[in-house]
Amino acid sequence: MRHLLAATALAAFVSTSAHAAGPQLTPAQHDAAHAMFEHIIDTPTVIGRHQTPAMAQYVADQFKAAGFPDADIHVLPYHTSSATTGEDDTAALIVRWRAAGAPTAKPIMLMGHMDVVEAKAEDWAGTDPFKMVEKDGYYYGRGTIDMKDGITAITQAMINLRKAGFKPKRDIVVLFTGDEETNGIGARNGAGQWIDLLGHPEFGLNADGGGISFNTDKSPAGATMQTAEKTFAGYTLTVRNRGGHSSKPRKDNAIYSLAHALDKIEAYRFAPMLNETTRAYFEGRQKLEKNPLGDAMRRWLANPNDGDAADFIEASESEVGLTRTRCVPTRLFAGHADNALPQLATAMINCRIFPGVDPNAIKAELEKVVADPTVVVTRNDDYVASLASPLRPDVTAAYTHAVQALHPGMPVFPEMSTGASDARPFRVAGIPVYGVNGGWIVTPIDNRAHGKDERLPVQALYDNVVHWQLMLQDLAGK
Amino acid sequence: MRRFAAIALAFVSTTAMAATDPRTLPTKLEPAWQAKTRELFKQAIEIPSVHNRGETQKVAKLLADQFRAAGIPDADIHIMPYEALPGDQTTALIVRWRAPHATKKPMLILGHMDVVEAKREDWKFDPFVFREQDGYFLGRGTSDMKNGDVATTMAAIKLMSEGFKPARDIIFFYSGDEETRGVGATLASTKWRNLTDAEFGLNADGYCGSYDQNFRPLGCQVSIAEKTFQTYFLTTRNPGGHSSRPRPDNAIYELADALKALQGHRFQPMLNPANRGYFEHRAKQEGDSPLGRAMRSWLANPNDGAAADIVEASPIDVGLTRTRCVATMLSGGHADNALPQSATATVNCRIMPGVEPKDVQTEIQKTVGPKVEVIPDPNYIGVPTPASPLRPEVQAAITNAIHLVVDPKMEVYPVMAAGASDGSFFRAQGIPVFDVDGGWAITPLDDRAHGLDERIPVRAMYDDVVYWEKLIRSLAS
Numbered sequence: 039m040r041h042l043l044a045a046t047a048l049a050a051f052v053s054t055s056a057h058a059a060g061p062q063l064t065p066a067q068h069d070a071a072h073a074m075f076e077h078i079i080d081t082p083t084v085i086g087r088h089q090t091p092a093m094a095q096y097v098a099d100q101f102k103a104a105g106f107p108d109a110d111i112h113v114l115p116y117h118t119s120s121a122t123t124g125e126d127d128t129a130a131l132i133v134r135w136r137a138a139g140a141p142t143a144k145p146i147m148l149m150g151h152m153d154v155v156e157a158k159a160e161d162w163a164g165t166d167p168f169k170m171v172e173k174d175g176y177y178y179g180r181g182t183i184d185m186k187d188g189i190t191a192i193t194q195a196m197i198n199l200r201k202a203g204f205k206p207k208r209d210i211v212v213l214f215t216g217d218e219e220t221n222g223i224g225a226r227n228g229a230g231q232w233i234d235l236l237g238h239p240e241f242g243l244n245a246d247g248g249g250i251s252f253n254t255d256k257s258p259a260g261a262t263m264q265t266a267e268k269t270f271a272g273y274t275l276t277v278r279n280r281g282g283h284s285s286k287p288r289k290d291n292a293i294y295s296l297a298h299a300l301d302k303i304e305a306y307r308f309a310p311m312l313n314e315t316t317r318a319y320f321e322g323r324q325k326l327e328k329n330p331l332g333d334a335m336r337r338w339l340a341n342p343n344d345g346d347a348a349d350f351i352e353a354s355e356s357e358v359g360l361t362r363t364r365c366v367p368t369r370l371f372a373g374h375a376d377n378a379l380p381q382l383a384t385a386m387i388n389c390r391i392f393p394g395v396d397p398n399a400i401k402a403e404l405e406k407v408v409a410d411p412t413v414v415v416t417r418n419d420d421y422v423a424s425l426a427s428p429l430r431p432d433v434t435a436a437y438t439h440a441v442q443a444l445h446p447g448m449p450v451f452p453e454m455s456t457g458a459s460d461a462r463p464f465r466v467a468g469i470p471v472y473g474v475n476g477g478w479i480v481t482p483i484d485n486r487a488h489g490k491d492e493r494l495p496v497q498a499l500y501d502n503v504v505h506w507q508l509m510l511q512d513l514a515g516k
Numbered sequence: 517m518r519r520f521a522a523i524a525l526a527f528v529s530t531t532a533m534a535a536t537d538p539r540t541l542p543t544k545l546e547p548a549w550q551a552k553t554r555e556l557f558k559q560a561i562e563i564p565s566v567h568n569r570g571e572t573q574k575v576a577k578l579l580a581d582q583f584r585a586a587g588i589p590d591a592d593i594h595i596m597p598y599e600a601l602p603g604d605q606t607t608a609l610i611v612r613w614r615a616p617h618a619t620k621k622p623m624l625i626l627g628h629m630d631v632v633e634a635k636r637e638d639w640k641f642d643p644f645v646f647r648e649q650d651g652y653f654l655g656r657g658t659s660d661m662k663n664g665d666v667a668t669t670m671a672a673i674k675l676m677s678e679g680f681k682p683a684r685d686i687i688f689f690y691s692g693d694e695e696t697r698g699v700g701a702t703l704a705s706t707k708w709r710n711l712t713d714a715e716f717g718l719n720a721d722g723y724c725g726s727y728d729q730n731f732r733p734l735g736c737q738v739s740i741a742e743k744t745f746q747t748y749f750l751t752t753r754n755p756g757g758h759s760s761r762p763r764p765d766n767a768i769y770e771l772a773d774a775l776k777a778l779q780g781h782r783f784q785p786m787l788n789p790a791n792r793g794y795f796e797h798r799a800k801q802e803g804d805s806p807l808g809r810a811m812r813s814w815l816a817n818p819n820d821g822a823a824a825d826i827v828e829a830s831p832i833d834v835g836l837t838r839t840r841c842v843a844t845m846l847s848g849g850h851a852d853n854a855l856p857q858s859a860t861a862t863v864n865c866r867i868m869p870g871v872e873p874k875d876v877q878t879e880i881q882k883t884v885g886p887k888v889e890v891i892p893d894p895n896y897i898g899v900p901t902p903a904s905p906l907r908p909e910v911q912a913a914i915t916n917a918i919h920l921v922v923d924p925k926m927e928v929y930p931v932m933a934a935g936a937s938d939g940s941f942f943r944a945q946g947i948p949v950f951d952v953d954g955g956w957a958i959t960p961l962d963d964r965a966h967g968l969d970e971r972i973p974v975r976a977m978y979d980d981v982v983y984w985e986k987l988i989r990s991l992a993s
Binding site: 268270272278280281282283284285286287288289291293294296297298300301304353358359364366367368369370371372373374375376377378379380381382383385386388390418456457 | 633634635638743745747760761773776829831835842845846847848849850852856861862866893936963964965966968
């Protein structure tokens, strides 16, 4: 689940010349990145297609060929399944690049996922989503921005640095999972049974988060560093009734009770909340908005109890989901025959919970909102609260430096994503994670993750390799 | 779609009190026939003849085997496969018991073998495992209407074993999709008419008798008119999107608003000869209570909507003063983490005779507003049907059988049914049909057709065999 800045439409940046003067790859490095990207885009790592283990092996082989020792490369097969996603035998890849001498600190973990969302050739405009095509300055294919670009960039950056004789002062450990788009079992294993293999990293750098955007007029729209994500949690509202024959309607009806409960949820607003990440984000945003939206941001930052200001921000299409927990009904099921009164009516409520808030507390809040003992609220999963990662000066500086080396003048913001990613189980386990990818796109026209005709500007692939080299030199070379 | 006997109709003397629990009285069916009845009932209940499960043919074979064993020749037993809902391969059974020397036109006895869906997780017990408990038989179909299938079949077999020779052909017709489309009854009343043509039909769908919870007999009702059945689909649509970014408009919320509007809507009350007769008698029964006074006010002034509303609110009389529509099913959305692109409610209407389903559609549309699409179920377009005037010899035969077998205090009276049944298709084709099963229940305790933990009193099941035996004897002698 990639969440690019694009949705926030940071429109009014001062125009700067983009990525003209920065460091570049050699022709051989360029060709290696191209070959790897093409190979993995052409591997359809969709759940149920059993292709992810082959991709994991291919990426492992790239590391081996570059001289990383076999003993530090682990292809880890595992099974992923759930009632709604289907199942697959998938795999994760762990590669550990050991420090040259005694490590100066605990390892840095580099994260990404190898699986992609389903794509159907008939939905795409003329190109096969699983056959990479270069056209009009873009690479087209499923996974080009979510997120085989990041897999390629991390892998090639490590290979290039190793060949160039770079000696990390602390271990760098790679974790590429195989089911981020579906069940997240790889990340859960990473924070659990594989944590020794990962060397108990101090923090993670996730290529499936953050990134750089330009507006269609080429002006910079900003770079974001993802430091927090909302917690995904599902709930079910259930109403039961004696039912009966539909020719004799009863006063109480499971469907009508459910409709009233949904009406209350529609009207309800969770309390607005600010954290370190969103405060920094809105402080950056308000500078760019000289309009009523900017005024509302300034009022809310000045007074976090100004609910009207927060409501105004939440109602903006670009900021929806960023001021508070949001819950929305996504599915309905009721009844068993058209001529029988319903005995059972259920609604699925999908919540995106503000970091740090316990999903059980949201369950209690929903019960209070519905205020009807005949409407039973239950949880659909056992997810725990996602936590925000504290802003680290070293990571922020390294990311800002890498971004601005290639894109001088590009502003950098922390960001809370409204979706969920592999970062959650690590953050919950006390390992902060930062989404710091260095790819760039043009917003909104390239916002196609999960969608049709997904694409990446050609130059962005190579810039991203350089970006990760700069980040690693900065964070593991000192 | 069994009609409800619970629609009380009674002329109970004011001195009736401390009545005996009818469930505790002994049955008039001999023990050997009780055992046979119980065994056939058990086998029938344990076949889950829900639409699309392909099981109805097993019920047809089970009943056909009984007739065959009792001596009906193969040539007079017709198993008729047909398609009901698209893809639902089901079966009807037609059996002709020939008169050696017929003196009258044939008589039709009808019922249906299919049942409404029942989900194991909703029930206390497996709905397709037959149980006897606390004086009841339990399971899906025990009251709608494998009880009637078993009672009519057993009565015929018993009569044959006793050497009874009917004076007219008796045709048994059991359909396989009464609960869904009624294709079986449509075919039987048209294409298969050479096998089913009759002077009149007796429908075993829906027991006629009921008692209140003080065991006062509330009457045995014979429907002569019925409401028109029509289902509508109410759909809202939306562009959808990612659920982490809710839109201000949402298909599920818009549907919820439509359902609230529908819940608050009341159709115009209407009086016709069938419900007028019913309410005249109900008013006497209710005496000077607020309900009785409301009935009299409404009968005196059919425009007294407030009075009609009080009558409609009575659980005994619900559905008899006007058209009623109720939401019965919901579906919406396609993924837990995506905003819904559409949401649909199934709304089931029971329309007063003489009102066109199209006009009801217009009224629903006006109620829910232009954002909601309203369309009739294309699988079943309701057709208003004429009333069947109750034939005196049928009324006399039913009254006699009910008084002898069930209760001498149980009145027999014609009514309008709130539900619809296979009978409507025959009525539409000129064969009068009367819903006359002799079963009974305690209302509203046992009103569980289509619902949870469906059941029938054990005595009501056994006595129904005797009732049908007497009814057949008197109408086919």
